[in-house]
Amino acid sequence: MALDDRKKQVLKAIVDDYVSTYEPVGSKSLIEKHNFTVSSATLRNEMAELEKMGLLEKPHTSAGRIPSDKGYREYVDSLISVDNLSESEKEEISARIDGSVDDVESVLKSATSALSETTGFVSLAMSPRLQGSYLSQLKMLMIEPGKVLVVVVLSAGVVKDKVVRIPNFLTGEQINRISNAVEKTLSGKPLDEITFVTLATSAKDADIPDSFLNQVLYETYVTIKQADRLDVYLEGEHRMLSLPDFSELGRARDLLGTLSHDGMVAGYVNEIEALGREEGKSDSYMIRIGQEIALEGLEDCSFITTTYKLGDTLSGNIGIIGPKRMDYSKVISQINFVRKKLNDEIKRLSE
Amino acid sequence: MALDDRKKQVLKAIVDDYVSTYEPVGSKSLIEKHNFTVSSATLRNEMAELEKMGLLEKPHTSAGRIPSDKGYREYVDSLISVDNLSESEKEEISARIDGSVDDVESVLKSATSALSETTGFVSLAMSPRLQGSYLSQLKMLMIEPGKVLVVVVLSAGVVKDKVVRIPNFLTGEQINRISNAVEKTLSGKPLDEITFVTLATSAKDADIPDSFLNQVLYETYVTIKQADRLDVYLEGEHRMLSLPDFSELGRARDLLGTLSHDGMVAGYVNEIEALGREEGKSDSYMIRIGQEIALEGLEDCSFITTTYKLGDTLSGNIGIIGPKRMDYSKVISQINFVRKKLNDEIKRLSE
DNA sequence: AATTAGCACTCACACCTCTTGAGTGCCAAA
DNA sequence: TTTGGCACTCAAGAGGTGTGAGTGCTAATT
Numbered sequence: 001m002a003l004d005d006r007k008k009q010v011l012k013a014i015v016d017d018y019v020s021t022y023e024p025v026g027s028k029s030l031i032e033k034h035n036f037t038v039s040s041a042t043l044r045n046e047m048a049e050l051e052k053m054g055l056l057e058k059p060h061t062s063a064g065r066i067p068s069d070k071g072y073r074e075y076v077d078s079l080i081s082v083d084n085l086s087e088s089e090k091e092e093i094s095a096r097i098d099g100s101v102d103d104v105e106s107v108l109k110s111a112t113s114a115l116s117e118t119t120g121f122v123s124l125a126m127s128p129r130l131q132g133s134y135l136s137q138l139k140m141l142m143i144e145p146g147k148v149l150v151v152v153v154l155s156a157g158v159v160k161d162k163v164v165r166i167p168n169f170l171t172g173e174q175i176n177r178i179s180n181a182v183e184k185t186l187s188g189k190p191l192d193e194i195t196f197v198t199l200a201t202s203a204k205d206a207d208i209p210d211s212f213l214n215q216v217l218y219e220t221y222v223t224i225k226q227a228d229r230l231d232v233y234l235e236g237e238h239r240m241l242s243l244p245d246f247s248e249l250g251r252a253r254d255l256l257g258t259l260s261h262d263g264m265v266a267g268y269v270n271e272i273e274a275l276g277r278e279e280g281k282s283d284s285y286m287i288r289i290g291q292e293i294a295l296e297g298l299e300d301c302s303f304i305t306t307t308y309k310l311g312d313t314l315s316g317n318i319g320i321i322g323p324k325r326m327d328y329s330k331v332i333s334q335i336n337f338v339r340k341k342l343n344d345e346i347k348r349l350s351e
Numbered sequence: 352m353a354l355d356d357r358k359k360q361v362l363k364a365i366v367d368d369y370v371s372t373y374e375p376v377g378s379k380s381l382i383e384k385h386n387f388t389v390s391s392a393t394l395r396n397e398m399a400e401l402e403k404m405g406l407l408e409k410p411h412t413s414a415g416r417i418p419s420d421k422g423y424r425e426y427v428d429s430l431i432s433v434d435n436l437s438e439s440e441k442e443e444i445s446a447r448i449d450g451s452v453d454d455v456e457s458v459l460k461s462a463t464s465a466l467s468e469t470t471g472f473v474s475l476a477m478s479p480r481l482q483g484s485y486l487s488q489l490k491m492l493m494i495e496p497g498k499v500l501v502v503v504v505l506s507a508g509v510v511k512d513k514v515v516r517i518p519n520f521l522t523g524e525q526i527n528r529i530s531n532a533v534e535k536t537l538s539g540k541p542l543d544e545i546t547f548v549t550l551a552t553s554a555k556d557a558d559i560p561d562s563f564l565n566q567v568l569y570e571t572y573v574t575i576k577q578a579d580r581l582d583v584y585l586e587g588e589h590r591m592l593s594l595p596d597f598s599e600l601g602r603a604r605d606l607l608g609t610l611s612h613d614g615m616v617a618g619y620v621n622e623i624e625a626l627g628r629e630e631g632k633s634d635s636y637m638i639r640i641g642q643e644i645a646l647e648g649l650e651d652c653s654f655i656t657t658t659y660k661l662g663d664t665l666s667g668n669i670g671i672i673g674p675k676r677m678d679y680s681k682v683i684s685q686i687n688f689v690r691k692k693l694n695d696e697i698k699r700l701s702e
Numbered sequence: 703a704a705t706t707a708g709c710a711c712t713c714a715c716a717c718c719t720c721t722t723g724a725g726t727g728c729c730a731a732a
Numbered sequence: 733t734t735t736g737g738c739a740c741t742c743a744a745g746a747g748g749t750g751t752g753a754g755t756g757c758t759a760a761t762t
Contacts, residue, residue, distance in 0.1 A: 026754050039706050044755070062712045062754045101573075103514055139492055143504055149512075153494050159514050161500075163454055165700075222452075237588065238607035241600060249598060256589035349516075377725050390735050395726070413725045413742045 003074070009036075010046050011055055012079040015067050019327050022244050024064030069290035072302070072324055076287050080329050085337055093118055093334070097341045102349055104128075104158075104310065109233060111318060111342040116236030118334050120243075121322035122259065123235050124305075126269055128316040130154060130228040134190045138220070140179040142172040148216075150179075150223045154191070156311035157350060160227035164219035167212045174208055178216055181206040191228050196221045232266040234259055245300055245323035254297030259321070268295055269305055269317050276307075285332055290324045300324055304331060306339045310346055318342065354425070360387075361397050362406055363430040366418050370678050373595050375415030420641035423653070423675055427638050431680050436688055444469055444685070448692045453700055455479075455509075455661065460584060462659075462669060462693040467587030469685050471594075472673035473610065474586050475656075477620055479667040481505060481579040485541045489571070491530040493523040499567075501530075501574045505542070507662035508701060511578035515570035518563045525559055529567055532557040542579050547572045583617040585610055596651055596674035605648030610672070619646055620656055620668050627658075636683055641675045651675055655682060657690045661697055669693065 003011070013034045017025040027040040027047060036043065047065055050056045055071035058064075067075065085093075096114035097107065108125045115123035137153035146168040151161040166175070185202035186194060199221050203213060237256055246252040259265060276286045288303040298321070305319030319335060354362070364385045368376040378391040378398060387394065398416050401407045406422035409415075418426065436444075447465035448458065459476045466474035488504035497519040502512040517526070536553035537545060550568050557564065588607055597603040610616060627637045639654040649672070656670030670686060 024754085028753075041706050041708090042704080045705085048756080058755085060713065060754095061756095062714075062752090064754065102516060137494070141490055141492065141502060143488070143510060144508060147508060149502060149510055151492060151500060157495060157498060157514075159494060159500055161512060163508075163510050165453060236611070238604065238611045241604040241607060247600060249592060249600060249603070252600070252603075253589060253592040256592060260587070260589050375725085379724075392735050392737090393733080396734085399727080409726085411742065412727095413723090413740085415725065 006038075007046060007050060008079060009034075010043060011050060011067070011071060011074060014047075014056065014065060015071065015075045015079070018066050019325055022325065024059055024066050026064035029064070069292065069324070072289045072328075073292075076289070076328050080332075082329050082332050082336070085333050089118065089334070090337060093337055094341060097338070097345060104346055104349060107342065107345045107349065108316075108318070111338050111345075112233050112235050115318065115320060115335065115338050116239065118338075119320050119322060119331050120236075120239055121320045121326070121331075122237055122240060123318070123320050124265060124269065125233045125318045126266060126316045127229075127231040128156075128158070128310045128314040129230065129270075130158065130314065131192050132190065133158065133228075133314060134188055135183075135186050135194065135224070137187060138179055138183040138224075140175045140220075142175055145169070148175055148219075150220050152224055152227050154227065156314045158227075158310075158314070160223070162219075162223040162226065164216075164223065166216050166219065170208075170212060170216070174206075175216070177206045178203055178208060178213065182217075182220065191224065194221075194224055199224075230266045230270065232262050232269070234262070234265065240323075243323050245325055251297070251300065255301070256297075258295050258297040264295060265321075268293070269303070269319070272303065272305060273307070273317055285319075285335060287328075302326060302328075304328075304335055306335055308339055308342045308346065311350060357389075358397060358401060359430055360385075361394060362401060362418070362422060362425060365398075365407065365416060366422065366426045366430070369417050370676055373676065375410055375417050377415035380415070420643065420675070423640045423679075424643075427640070427679050431683075433680050433683050433687070436684050440469065440685070441688060444688055445692060448689070448696060455697060455700060458693065458696045458700065459667075459669070462689050462696075463584050463586050466669065466671060466686065466689050467590065469689075470671050470673060470682050471587075471590055472671045472677070472682075473588055473591060474669070474671045475616065475620065476584045476669045477617060477667045478580075478582040479507075479509070479661045479665040480581065480621075481509060481665065482543050483541065484509065484579075484665060485539055486534075486537050486545065486575070488538060489530055489534040489575075491526045491571075493526055496520070499526055499570075501571050503575055503578050505578065507665045509578075509661075509665070511574070513574040513577065515567075515574065517567045517570065521559075521563060521567070525557075526567070528557045529554055529559060529564065533568075533571065542575065545572075545575055550575075581617045581621065583613050583620070585613070585616065591674075594674050596676055602648070602651065606652065607648075609646050609648040615646060616672075619644070620654070620670070623654065623656060624658070624668055636670075636686060638679075653677060653679075655679075655686055657686055659690055659693045659697065662701060 013030055014025050017033060027043040030043055031040050047056060051065065055068055055074055056065040057068045059066060093114050097110050112123045112125040133155040136155050139151040141149040143149055143163065146165055147163060148166050149161055149163050151159065153159050181203045182199065199217050203217055237259055240246050240255060241252055246255060272286050272288060285304055285306040290299055293301060293303060300323055301321055302324040303319060303321055305317045307315050308318055309315050318339060320331065364381055365376050368384060378394040381394055382391050398407060402416065406419055406425055407416040408419045410417060444465050448461045463474045463476040484506040487506050490502040492500040492502065494500055494514065497516055498514060499517050500512055500514050502510065504510050532554045533550065550572050554564060554568055588610055591597050591606060592603055597606060623637050623639060636655055636657040641650055644652060644654060651674055652672055653675040654670060654672055656668045658666050659669055660666050669690060671682065
């Protein structure tokens with residue numbers, strides 16, 4: 001299904017028009033806005049063929065054409081030209097991100113909100129994937145009898161912690177013995193190699209009665225495991241209600257309903273990311289359009305995600321969820337810029 | 352504006368009917384559903400008077416009446432009877448909350464989601480107000496050169512921490528000296544008495560050059576201050592889209608737009624709470640209806656909030672935001688039950 | 703063979719009018 | 733004070749019509 005040059009031109013023109021007007025585009029208006037050297041009848045023939053190929057569709061007989069998912073796909077894959085942002089746009093985004101305080105999480109949040117603000121869509125950020133990283137330190141800090149703060153430091157300087165409850169009579173000194181023993185044997189181990197069993201054996205020489213030891217270790221285990229949970233922030237859900245694409249309440253409801261399940265979104269983005277890595281596309285953006293997205297209520301949406309780096313080994317995703325009828329090149333360049341700023345800022349933090 | 356018994360009955364009947372049918376209620380249908388011993392004409396007279404008093408209003412001439420904000424107010428203040436939840440409802444809520452893991456934050460989240468689920472509205476929870484509490488411990492934990500985890504332990508066992516950056520060459524030993532000095536002088540001090548100045552003087556005898564010291568102290572100060580920030584969780588925003596009250600997209604958009612500003616909601620709830628305390632109502636629920644709420648887009652909503660306890664001195668709020676046309680007695684009893692479960696569960700945690 | 707003008711046909715949408723019915727206020731009688 | 737009766741109101745739905753942007757197809761033109 002090779003597209004000749006004119007078909008490409010026509011498809012591109014239709015997508016562009018449809019995106020900016022939200023009206024099905026007909027042969028006549030196409031002629032008017034773009035300087036085609038052929039007549040509307042010829043375009044009608046071209047359009048009919050594009051429809052046969054599955055790239056366009058008609059809402060009803062006497063309306064114009066709109067791009068199908070496949071049409072959008074073709075468009076983003078080979079017709080798009082990613083343009084540059086204007087200086088003022090760049091500055092606006094920069095201003096929102098530069099001001100953030102100095103931990104990764106807040107930078108991530110600023111970037112997410114900048115993204116939602118500038119695109120007008122829902123933006124999302126995922127915490128870095130930590131499965132690959134290893135345990136670097138494990139400290140326990142006595143808060144009060146029966147309560148300990150377990151601090152897990154991972155490679156790349158990521159810190160996670162949690163207050164856990166332990167038997168009341170364990171002393172700070174005993175707790176120290178445990179954490180030292182665990183740290184000594186397990187530091188340097190990849191997270192996914194740490195199980196409750198390895199943890200238990202690691203603390204054998206702490207010389208604490210088993211039953212109490214186990215309770216502490218179990219809580220520690222949970223803390224470590226929970227460190228690599230994927231967090232996801234979504235921002236700007238309400239903006240979707242301003243889009244004509246979701247002027248039908250039912251659609252909007254389905255969409256927001258699904259988006260309220262953080263886990264589903266996180267899982268899906270993770271999946272995209274994994275696929276992208278397989279195809280070696282990891283340092284660029286990834287796009288999923290309409291039906292390609294296997295989440296209920298997102299049939300009219302597109303995902304555009306990209307990857308940010310945290311240190312040399314860790315990475316996470318940031319991106320947007322918008323209507324599939326969107327100005328892809330503009331949004332892509334916005335995402336790219338945010339990703340760049342975010343990477344810079346994170347690097348600055350770890351210097 | 353004393354209401355005689357019959358007027359009360361009529362008002363109650365109208366609110367009840369309107370809440371369950373979402374149709375303006377007329378004199379005739381009122382007679383049919385409730386066993387009034389008078390005729391529809393009499394009711395019409397009563398309704399006309401209630402309207403004159405500002406308790407009812409008409410959407411248009413030939414429709415029935417609906418309660419005004421003032422009508423709802425009268426209703427919740429003196430006509431309502433808070434009924435008990437059915438056992439099955441109680442069990443459902445309990446099941447959602449009991450399962451939670453053992454930190455306050457997750458219990459709070461479970462309670463919030465239980466609340467949203469059972470009421471079908473937006474639920475909210477605020478982190479405990481910590482202004483009144485005092486500093487109990489301050490620890491610093493060296494993560495790597497230039498990076499320290501500052502752990503702030505407050506009264507009631509609340510723990511907050513943050514990774515901060517410090518000059519690279521400060522040693523763990525030096526950091527310990529600083530944190531010991533600070534902890535020694537400031538522990539026991541109420542949070543709001545701790546300023547950068549008191550912090551700076553407290554660390555004088557740590558024997559570290561001023562310029563480096565100040566950087567560490569500044570970061571510490573920020574961590575302490577940020578500990579008493581009010582966090583707010585909102586859950587179930589999308590449920591509002593299923594309510595007939597927000598079937599107009601514009602309303603829904605305004606509502607969700609405002610709710611997306613966490614700070615506004617938090618501030619408002621805090622304000623209600625403060626007023627409630629003044630009036631000595633603190634251990635019960637508080638209701639704000641319609642126009643009483645000074646937030647844009649919430650003209651058709653009601654807030655119902657209540658207070659949970661954390662230890663002997665701390666408290667926070669939990670509640671719902673729903674349409675003002677809601678079954679108040681049911682929702683109140685749901686909130687009460689959740690509040691009770693939440694308090695129990697928090698108490699269990701701190702034992 | 704590709705392009706184009708022309709024409710009959712389609713169909714969502716906007717706009718009208720008409721009817722229906724639940725509701726009202728008011729008055730005069732009980 | 734209550735009630736039956738009556739004229740009046742008005743939102744909402746049903747039905748009918750016109751408009752216009754769009755289409756596909758065919759026959760003529762390049």
